[in-house]
Amino acid sequence: MKKTWSSLLDSLRHAGKTVQTKLASRNSGASSTGTGKISGVSEGIRSNPLKSVGVKLFAIFFFCIVFFVLVVGMISYTKSKDVIQNKVADASEQTIIQAGEKLDLIYSSYEDLSMQIMLNEDLRKLVTDIRASERNSYNYLELSRQIGDKLNVYSFANKNIKAVHLLTETGDGISSSSGNLGATNRGDRDWFKKVLEAGGQSVWLETSAKGFVEESAAAVGTQTSFALGRVLKSVTTSQITGILLVEIKLEVIGDQVKQINMGEGGSTVVVSPGGNYIYTSDREQLAKPHNLDIEMNAFDRVSGQLKTRDSQNQLVYYKSKLNNWFLIGSMPVNELVKDARVIFDITLAMAFGAMLIAVVIGYMLARMIGSPLIQLRNLMKEGEQGNLSVRMQAKGQDEIGQLSVSFNQMMEKITQLVQQTNISAQEVLGTAGELSEASKKTAMSAKDIAVATEEIASGASSLAVESERGNELTHAIGMQMKTVVEANVIMGTAAGEVQSSSKQGIAYMDELIGKTNETESMTRSMVEKVDNLKESTRSIVKILDVLGNISKQTNILSLNATIEAARAGAAGKGFMVVADEIRKLADQSRQSIAIVGQITEKIQKEIEETVNVLSKAYPIFQEQISSVKEADEIFKQVDQQMGGFIERLSEVTESISQLETSQVVLNESMTNVSAVAEESSATSQEVASLSTEQLNISNGLVNLSDKLEELSKSLQESLSKFRV
Structure with a gap:
């Protein structure tokens, strides 16, 4: 029974609102005389012919005919041109x-x-x-x-x-x-x-x-x-x-x-x-x-x-x-x-002829369709203002004539509906007053019960929320404690590895210092040996100078011997051959000495470059030894500091273990409190929900009664505007 009344009230409310809205929007700018308004609207619509259905039909017909004629002609021209070509x-x-x-x-x-x-x-x-x-x-x-x-x-x-x-x-x-x-x-x-x-x-x-x-x-x-x-x-x-x-x-x-x-x-x-x-x-x-x-x-x-x-x-x-x-x-x-130009010219002529035909046919369509539609539009505007007695004279059996008949039938149906609705609105108005009084009394009682129930439910809910929050916090602290313990263990392991790596680095640095010292001594020895080699090359140069002089003297002696052999005539020919061979040998010796001199000079230059390089490298070795010693001191300091850090980590680990034990006990207590609070909160919320639902139903019933009464009055006022 309650649902039936609710459905009926909802239907009446929506119907009344729809009718009231439409009538208000139609009547908001209406004058006291409906005829003047309709004529004004008609004149406003006629002033813009582009929105007319007749003009649109004319435009569509005109452009479709011209468009298709031009398209077919241009396609024919293009295809024929391509074929001819x-x-x-x-x-x-x-x-x-x-x-x-x-x-x-x-x-x-x-x-x-x-x-x-x-x-x-x-x-x-x-x-x-x-x-x-x-x-x-x-x-x-x-x-x-x-x-x-x-x-x-x-x-x-x-x-x-x-x-x-x-x-x-x-x-x-x-x-x-x-x-x-x-x-x-x-x-x-x-x-x-x-x-x-x-x-x-x-x-x-x-x-x-x-x-x-x-x-x-x-x-x-x-x-x-x-x-x-x-x-x-x-x-x-x-x-x-x-x-x-x-x-x-x-x-x-x-x-x-x-x-x-x-x-x-x-x-x-x-x-x-x-x-x-x-x-x-x-x-x-x-x-x-x-x-x-x-x-x-x-x-x-x-x-x-x-x-x-x-x-x-x-x-x-x-x-x-x-x-x-x-x-x-x-x-x-x-x-x-x-030759295909002829087709193009014919296409243009046909398009012009189609334009003329489209103008005539389009004008006839606009007259045949546009005028009846304008008349029907004016009658519908008059009906919109509340005059339900308007009717249209049907002048044909086509769609427009059928539309006229349908319009007349629609106006008849609307007239009957308005009359029936007016009678029903009077009856609903009386019933709505009685329903409103009963609903108000029920709502007052439900409101008092709901207030008391809500206070109880609110306290139980607050307790449950706080206990649940405490339980979550203790659980989160426990999880964080486990994470801290694990991180502490990992940190201790990493610290031990760092200390071991530091000791290994100290051993490597000691070995590096020893090798660096050996490299320094070897470099110093290399510099000394290169200096000795430089002195030796200078001695070789002096010896080559002596050999060059000997070669020159030998060459001169061979020339003198050749001259003397020439003076001796036939008896000196053999000696002349020997002197010539000696001269060739002296020339070969001179050339060889020159080559050896060039090689020796090149070696001497390279030795000087080596001495310069070693002289520049020696200070670098000195700086490298200092850097290695400083790195060794740093590794030793790291080793000492990591030892102290490991001891402190052990102490922190013990403290965290004790704290974790206490947290487990606290977590169990908070779990018990949370369970009890949740049970109380659930019971209170169930009672509050029932009270609230009852209050909502009572308030809704009161509101529906008020709305039904207002809707009935509004519907009665709206229906009074129709003339039947």
């Missing part, structure tokens, strides 16, 4: 590959021609004969002319060959199809070294604006060319018989490249692996580094497609299988994708 690049790559393979066939024909020249028996015989002839002789000139005639046959047979030259392995000219090579040596030129290092393999030489042999360039003209070089070797001995150089006109490549169409603004070039132009339409750039805005290491395959660093040009390339030259086609990206 890839297709054109693929087609251009195939064109470049075909042109490159055709150039490989042309390169191969010239390699075959060089091999044919190298295997020509008549030419090889003429080369062998001219190498055996003396240069500038008539036979040499005649053989050179015959070789030139042979080379002319190959040069005239192919109009694209500028000249065919034959050189020696040192770079001197032998013959040429274009005339006399002159006396210029070409062995120090890079292209010549490259051909020579190839050892018989064909070597393709990059374009040279001046040609490779200046004399022939002057004879034929200044036509730009590239060349093929090969070393000629003897079939039998494999020795180098000459260097063949075939200069080829650049038009051989130009005629093929001009047939390649890279579109408007495009170009086709041939570039060496080193990055220099082999062929380009701009003759000023020949044999110079390329300006394609890309690194050469990017061309890492036989053929492929690349873009420049600024992505402005599409490159397609083919790498020659014979000379590794790159045939590169360049096309502006803008020219490749200019």
Whole structure:
């Protein structure tokens, strides 16, 4: 029964508070006339059209249509541009590959021609004969002319060959199809070294604006060319018989490249692996580094497609299988994708048309949805002010019409609820008065009982707390005493170890003092011996001086004997030989004495340096002995102090043991007191808890009665504001 009343009172209290709060918040700024307030609110809302549902629907519809049209158009434009670019690049790559393979066939024909020249028996015989002839002789000139005639046959047979030259392995000219090579040596030129290092393999030489042999360039003209070089070797001995150089006109490549169409603004070039132009339409750039805005290491395959660093040009390339030259086609990206611009323009036109359509449809949606919602909002505002008689006219079967019907039904239900609540509030108000009187009497009695019980429980609790605290303190003291005893024992052990280490240190210091004294005496003896050695070296120097003088006198005597033997004529030849040997021996002795003197002088310098070092080291040994003696005294003092410290530790240990025994007795007593106090405290707290609970229930009952009465009055006042 008690729980039922409590649940009912809680429900009524929460319902009353909710209604009172909402009504207070709605009516706080209301005027005496609800119509004026509603019109003011409506005008305030209409003044900000951005918050209107119609405007939001219009904006969402407009931006969705325009956004999707633009996205689809831009995606189509981007994809079509990429497809067109890839297709054109693929087609251009195939064109470049075909042109490159055709150039490989042309390169191969010239390699075959060089091999044919190298295997020509008549030419090889003429080369062998001219190498055996003396240069500038008539036979040499005649053989050179015959070789030139042979080379002319190959040069005239192919109009694209500028000249065919034959050189020696040192770079001197032998013959040429274009005339006399002159006396210029070409062995120090890079292209010549490259051909020579190839050892018989064909070597393709990059374009040279001046040609490779200046004399022939002057004879034929200044036509730009590239060349093929090969070393000629003897079939039998494999020795180098000459260097063949075939200069080829650049038009051989130009005629093929001009047939390649890279579109408007495009170009086709041939570039060496080193990055220099082999062929380009701009003759000023020949044999110079390329300006394609890309690194050469990017061309890492036989053929492929690349873009420049600024992505402005599409490159397609083919790498020659014979000379590794790159045939590169360049096309502006803008020219490749200019046809896709039509799609972009159509996308913009469709986006503009979609914008117009979205404006019309959005306006219609705003009118169809926004106006009914504004009307419904105004009616709900009027109902918020307490007028429950408002109703909305339903004009359709759509969601807005259904919302109107639901609004009308909701207002009917709220009207009925308010009427029923008003009747119930009158009945609850009468019951609340009677309940309040009974609750106050019960609360007064429970309060007196609770006060007395709390005083008893408080005293018992204080006693239990104090006894428990004393028990914990005695237990903590016991634990600390054990820790102190253990630490004291460890300290005694450590002190004994320190004393033992101190004695050992004293023994080591005594031994160190003895060894230091021995080192000092040995150093002093070493200084004396080094001084004696220094005197000995001085004696050796004097002896060397005497030996040097003897060597000089011997040399003079040998010269005199030689002179006398020369005067004696044939009879003195034997003596002259002896005198000459004596002179040689004297020279050898003089040289040996000089070497020994140098060695002795070096030894004397090192002895002086040793004496200086020992002189500086001796005071250090003196200081070391003093430091060792002081350390020995310190160790002895430590040993004496550690003995006294160990004795004091023994006395402290005995005192702590006695204190630990007393603490055990105290701990047992405090445990007994704590147990009794806890039992008393538990009993008192149980009684106090029951009294407090009873007092709380009585107070709660009084409070609920008061709140129920206030809630009933408040609910009655709130319901009086509704007009039904």
